[in-house]
Amino acid sequence: MEVLDKPSIDRPFSEIFTTENQRLPSWMDPFIDYLSKGVEPTHKAVATRLRKRATLYTIRKGKLYRKCRSFPFLKCISLEEGLRVLLSLHSGICGNHAGARNLAFKALRTGYYWPTIEEDAKRITNAFLKCHKFANSPIAPSVPLSFVIAPWAYCQ
Template identity: 30%
Template sequence: MADVLANLASSMTLGKDEAADVPICQRWVIPLIIEMLLDDTNVISVLPVDAEEWRQLLIDYLEHEKFPDDLRHHSEIRRRTPRFLYYKRTLYRCSFERVLLRCLGEEEANQAMEEAHSGVCGAHQSGPKLHFQLKKMGYYWPSMVKDCLEHAKRCQVCQFHSNFIHQQPEPLHHTVASWPFDAWGLDVVGPITPKSSAGEAYILVATYYFSK
């Protein structure tokens, strides 16, 4: 907020003895500075963010013990905050391995996924592997599993170079050996005492190595 106010002050062209009031409607706002010259006055428009930042609810409770206006979120905030830590204006989440993971917003999460998936050290991992890599790098946001799966599916490079089977499915065919006697073993057993009932004294043994 201090940076936003400093940018507003530097963009206004007021005289030495002139002053202007800038109303702040919400805490999380995006300033849209419009330079218009209307009767030597400065016009500044502020557009509030409709999407609620998920980190701000936890920060408000950890820093000021402030609950959101919706009563349904009170129990959820109390249940989730023991695993979070707000230190030096940065929100962290304690993982099951007792490692502090930095909590990211939507824009920061998209940048982290892009860098980990297809950056300098990216290997175009699949969704679960990308999620594991981001946690190993020390990042967290609530929907990171779903976002990693969708990000991996939308990657055009992965779609072009994936290991797809392009062969049409067809019934299996039996393999016929071209040389039926190329893997046979022959041996002679004998003489046999006493002889067999038919009077043979020797036995010829032939073994096909493939089928035994």
């Protein structure tokens, strides 16, 4: 049996087991502030652009969703969450190492949205060797093409 006469950690428990979420700024913050509180940016051009773009979004139960014609409401997520979603779709249980466009569309079908979805999908598919190794190669003839000249003269 070992007896400890002082704590084994230096920080108090309140610092270690904090329940506060320390959230970093996100691309969604201006939309959430504008739609829920009516807060606009001070710069006139930025405020006008925000007002126009905010018509594509709505807030339901405290979460930001993007309105879309082809899909139901798409849940807006942060860029870090978006990368995790793309990685799980690309190589996870439902992954087939698809191309960038197919991967981005699969994330939309799953119900997620973030503004850099296409660029992130391109970056992820370019990073995987399997995608390049087993990709479709262009069909080319095994021998060079030769010209066949017709034996009759063309009439004009």
